[in-house]
Amino acid sequence: MTLQSPEPxxxxxxxxxxxKYTFYKLDPAWRRLPDNDRQSTKDNFLATLRKQNALVxxxxxxxxxxxxxxxxxxxxTDSMEGLQGFNSEVLKxxxxxxxxxxxxxxxxxxxxxGTASPLKNGGG
Numbered sequence: 001m002t003l004q005s006p007e008p009x010x011x012x013x014x015x016x017x018x019x020k021y022t023f024y025k026l027d028p029a030w031r032r033l034p035d036n037d038r039q040s041t042k043d044n045f046l047a048t049l050r051k052q053n054a055l056v057x058x059x060x061x062x063x064x065x066x067x068x069x070x071x072x073x074x075x076x077t078d079s080m081e082g083l084q085g086f087n088s089e090v091l092k093x094x095x096x097x098x099x100x101x102x103x104x105x106x107x108x109x110x111x112x113x114g115t116a117s118p119l120k121n122g123g124g
Contacts, residue, residue, distance in 0.1 A: 016108045018083055019076050023062070023069035023103040030098035041094035048093050049073075052086050068102045076109075 030038065049057050058074040073090070077083050090096050 016110055017076050017078055018080055019107045019109055020074070020083055021103075021105040022073045022075075022087070022101060023066075024071055024073070024099045025068060025102050026070045026095075027098040027100070030095070037094075041098075045090070045093045045095040048089050052089070055082060055086055057086070 030041070033041075049059070055075050055077045060072045060074065062069050062071055075083060075086060077086075091099065
């Protein structure tokens with residue numbers, strides 16, 4: 001049995017974008033590391049985020065607002081593959097070894113004109 005999509009895959013890809021909100025909690029053991037080790041892991045983590053400019057990762061500090069998460073990453077992309085690769089890279093960093101994910105939300109949004117990024121159209 002073959003499943004068929006009512007629209008070609010290419011059209012579906014350009015009509016929808018994947019949005020992911022990932023909440024991270026930092027292990028308290030990281031805070032007990034020497035200052036230079038903490039700085040090194042932060043620098044490595046930030047460099048990984050900067051390499052992913054096609055995904056436009058946005059970071060939000062939640063310190064003092066939630067007890068179950070320290071920060072959130074918000075990502076919009078055109079493919080699940082890009083999102084999975086990004087998450088893999090984040091967890092491979094020195095800081096990633098100290099992170100847990102108490103919450104993670106995934107959604108699909110429809111682009112305004114079918115092809116453009118919601119961020120480039122003034123949304124988000």
